[in-house]
Amino acid sequence: MTALTAAVDEPEDYSARHLSVLEGLEAVRKRPGMYIGSTDSRGLTHCMWEIIDNSVDEALGGFCTRIDVVLHGDGSVEVRDNGRGIPVDAEPRSGLPGVELVMTKLHAGGKFGSGSYNASGGLHGVGASVVNALSGRLDVEIDRQGRTHAMSFRRGIPGGFDGAGPDAPFTAGSGVEEVRRVAKKVTGTRIRFWPDRQIFLKDADIARESLLDRARQTAFLIPGLSIAVRDERFPEEGTYEEEFRFDGGIGEFCTYLAPDEAVNDVLRIQGSGQFTETVPVLDDQGHMTPTDVDRRLEVDIALRWGTGYETTARSFVNVIATPKGGTHMTGFERALVRVVNDQLRASKLLKDKDDPVTKEDVLEGLTAVVNVRLPEPQFEGQTKEILGTSAASRIVSQVVGKDLRAFLASTRRGEKQQARAVLDKVVNAAKARIAARQQRETQRRKNALESSALPAKLVDCRSEGLDRSELFIVEGDSALGTAKLARDSEFQALLPIRGKILNVQKSSVSDMLKNSECAAILQVIGAGSGRTFDLDAARYGRVILMADADVDGAHIRCLLLTLFYRYMRPMLEAGRVYAAVPPLHRIELTNVRKKRGAKPEDRYIYTYTDSELQRRLLELEKKQMTWKEPVQRYKGLGEMDADQLAETTMDPRHRTLRRIRVEHAEEAAKVFDLLMGNEVAPRREFISQGAQELDVSRIDT
Template identity: 85%
Template sequence: MYIGSTDSRGLTHCMWEIIDNAVDEALGGHCTRIDVVLHRDGSVEVRDNGRGIPVDVEPKSGLSGVELVMTKLHAGGKFGSGSYMASGGLHGVGASVVNALSGRLDVEVDRQGHTHAISFRRGIPGQFADAGPDADFTPGTGLREVRRVAKKVTGTRVRFWADRQIFLKEAEISRDSLLDRARQTAFLIPGLTIAVRDERVEEETPYEEEFRFEGGIGEFCTYLAPDEGICDVLRIQGSGQFTETVPVLDDEGHMTPTEVERRLEVDIALRWGTGYDTTVRSFVNIIATPKGGTHLAGFERALVRVINDQLRSSKLLKTNDDPVVKEDVLEGLTAVVTVRLPEPQFEGQTKEILGTSAASRIVSQVVGKDLRHFLTSTKRTEKQQARAVLDKVVNAAKARMAARQQRENQRRKNALENSALPAKLVDCRSEGLDRSELFIVEGDSALGTAKLARDSEFQALLPIRGKILNVQKSSVADMLKNAECAAILQVIGAGSGRTFDVDAARYGRVILMADADVDGAHIRCLLLTLVYRYMRPMLESGRVYAAVPPLHRVELTNIGKKKRGAKQRDKYIYTYSDAELHAKLLELEQKGFTWKEPVQRYKGLGEMDADQLAETTMDPRYRTLRRIRVEDAEEATRVFSLLMGNEVAPRREFLAKSAQDLDLSRIDA
């Protein structure tokens, strides 16, 4: 319930529950440095130089503050006590949940001139005889003083070993996800240093990286932006009051509903760029809310309302024109939306959606006021930038309406022709979604062979001519004007973009079948860009594949003598890379087989006979398919933007940096 799962995602969540407690100290201005260490033995250690967890005995429970926080739910410093104006660990349960899910957890606190230490096994306090989670354990030992330190030295160190009786054996913390979030947190708290050390590497020297940013979310917005800006980063700040009824622990230990006055602070950085992609990150008390919530709803509502008002007043929208919608306003926008408030209401401990209703109203008011001031500014630079933003929104609206008109015209045309599918589609007979497959084939020459090689019962073919449009650098209207892109969307039949309905797709699998060379890889990349941008649910549901055609065919000449009753199929061996070919030839030579020279190397799919294409690439009994997966949507978005986007400089840098790592033998030339 609290960590979401028992795989790598849940284990990572445990780590961030501990880190968030340190970050709360930084939010309160008591901590300037956090160190995160991934030890070789699988444990995770988090150190901070904050005030340290209280070590005094709490009168009601008779437990030390450390033991209380680590073993009792809702005993954290945030729960109804006012210790933090805003915090990341919001439910007062994070540390105790991590403790309960750990085979061993050690806590050291520097406070009051001493280092205080305590250990736990699956939430039970005690003392371990040695290092590691499997050491002998004596329960019952509480907090103890282990050494003296200077009175000014304060801080907390928590190290935990996940309980492998609960977590999956393969569960581990991803360094990349840790680095991304550490960088993100450093952006959100200017002046905070977050250092990451990974000792799990095979090299002698551990991997280390440190983050510290003074520019805050304005610098974060610039970092996230995938394109060139048409306006400067606009910083919007403000606050508002609201009343909320919350349960508070009374003197008798009961939870009593009490009305309290809350203050919500808003801090937003945004800018529009020349591109078409939208990048909006939202946070509550520096905790990411990837699924948004009331604060994001208020932000978007204010944007649409204020920009519509300004377009009307500046006559860019006529009286009878339709208003612009959220999709138009968000095109090319990069924004970081942060709010801070005590005890926000979330949907679940994983804190992905903010539910505090007052946040929508307050954020909308703050954004509306500052954005209107920017759009109506009389300063020369701001006036030019505001006009560029308004023009971009109007152009986005025109492109959206043109695309809609084109779709409607296409539907009307199809209705008149009594056919909803392109003429070049070679459809299958089966209408069963589970088994049906759509092969998107490179070129008409390969189509002819594929027609003979397919099983017409459940395999459909759609040929494309050459390289399709790079949709990462194009608008929706341009994409729909492209005949190849429009045909693919039409054949799959589930819409595009936000309206895409994966359940309406006409085929259970979409298989990209391109040549096994550099051009084929480029075509496959362009097709995947189209799928990723406009049909992403197909990727998320694991229904997109890449066919793996062979690169070589080895024809054995003495197979009949070596194998009694050998079939015709045994006469041929297919390999998929030069390295595999060399290894296979060496193996055949050692076994006494001979083969026809030279070994056939396929230049493309059209060069293969129908039986060869069926046997290697299309027949489910023998073929190899590579499923295209989106494990990390954020990283996938970054890579697609880098390789296929408008910005040339980062792509050139990537190519130059990666050139030294390239195996020249892999170049198909």
């Protein structure tokens, strides 16, 4: 405590001698995270890509067609290209060879408006020098003018090594050495570096998959460029090699990224724009003078909408990924929302009273690759994750707005259909968002009001256990009255529905929720719907569909199963949905009382199909049994009394249930879409073919 007080009371102890100035690469080694983000695997991978990006810039300029990346077994990384090669002649102001200048001086390079690169990713001029500063050893070889030039560095200091690896004896010294002759047409650069383990964590390593993903991505962005990856780090597994080359560009990249089926073909949007930027320019006297410079920004975008819900958007500036977006993505998204809303209004898909669709609606199911190229882009930080050039927003918005409007308003036959499909998808996404919000509000009200949210027409059971509890969805109020008397109120609940519910296969989520019968079923089951459905929250162990044994009853069961399939599929997958099997006929025997030991209920025999009825009558006739004519045929559940309904359909000891299963989801989806979807022609063809096999005598008229 005393020492601390003395230090505070004597400010003269803090003087100019306590200040320090970090010169050159010393600052990089002192604060590496400022330049590469971290000193773990992520930072090491960033160093590798700083070197690779220099080769990529050569490819962007049209000087390089191949890049090789080798991960050596000793932990070093080597990058080779067939570009022009780093200059080796002396730089006039410093007198240093060009390769030594870019490897040892921060903010030195050919990407500061000197005309060497029209567009590049390494605009800060610190990439190679930062990697050099953080390497225990870095070797560079350059093929230029018929000779191979070589130079080595240790932690940013030029010199020579007497042996292999970073631990070999080192002698400091400047200069480039000519090591051999090559053909004059042969040019390129080879850089191999060993990460300095004084800087990087011991377990820092380069993940092969991340390298392959970005190599593939870069090959997509530069058509015709070959990028080969070779991994020699695991000799027990053998050498891993893979090469990427894509001539289709970002259009092919967009198709590769898409996770779903396409709604429209890949739309390619290309254009450019001019802007003026004030930048400091080095004059002949070595002074930095603010100067207005005309810039050109080129826009290249590929996009398509799919049937899914996820958004996959990748953005790039001069082939450098900008995972956090920036001004180019802001302009892209702004143009999408503006143009889509305008076209929806023009095509009357959105009424004047309707709210405009949002960005989330437009981006749903979208896969897009946004790539812009411009000289000296302004990034936020050395990691280049966000583009900050303000003019990019305006230019990208203009280019996208023009081409997208032309596509959505196209009158060409193919494009018109695809444009309408895109607009319909956006409108449906907006409706689903609104319906989901309404459903959340309904759910909140339900949580607040508890049981008051349950429909009044629900006849609940006393038991809350899932093992025995059953919910009967009953067709009609007449059947409900009989079912109330026939049920076991301890574990059997009843929910009546009026006739045929909404066909949800060709209706939106919003329409489904507005339908009182569908909403009642969802509320009674109590487990949500769609992607939010929670099987564990279901209030009943079984759901049993109880409809008449006729054509209308079959139709009602189909509609109910469509609702379960689309919005409560886990119930089907768990085998918790059943169909009751009510009888179609009742045979009343007239001479059964004469038999010894006969019970009153033995007077009746129930059959469930016409063929079963005929078979049983023949059996009875052979046994010389007589029955009351005519045989009773049930037109509906309401014709049974409570004892008959309980005995045949509801009593677990005597009833028959059909469990509804979804064994093959894709085939089931096709059948549901065929029978209940919007496409009329395939359904008409199905009915026409089935009509030839129909037994007309079985139609209930």
